[in-house]
Amino acid sequence: MSTQEPGVSVRSLASSMALHHGIPLDDIVTLGNWSSSTTFHNHYRRQHMSMVDFSRALLGSPPSSFPLVGDELFAPPDDEDIFYDAQATLD
Numbered sequence: 001m002s003t004q005e006p007g008v009s010v011r012s013l014a015s016s017m018a019l020h021h022g023i024p025l026d027d028i029v030t031l032g033n034w035s036s037s038t039t040f041h042n043h044y045r046r047q048h049m050s051m052v053d054f055s056r057a058l059l060g061s062p063p064s065s066f067p068l069v070g071d072e073l074f075a076p077p078d079d080e081d082i083f084y085d086a087q088a089t090l091d
Helices: 010-020 025-031 037-044 046-050 054-059 086-090
Strands: none
Touching: 010 025, 025 037
16 A cells, blocks of 8 residues: 555555554544544445456456457458558558
């Protein structure tokens, strides 16, 4: 966890570290002056935020499972015309 990120909250970071080290959630909510434990969990708990895999959540599968241009899926059949990007012909 870094404090160099823009908009980092020291309160959020300290509360997350306290929770990670076994401090009871009720104590963290009280001492951190959080409006509720739900607010802390849903919006500020940094461990929860770092566990989100945005690539998998947005794409539905890991990027390594997507076929690359050289893969068989992209190989054109022999009887079809092959079209190239205009940039590829300017070399």
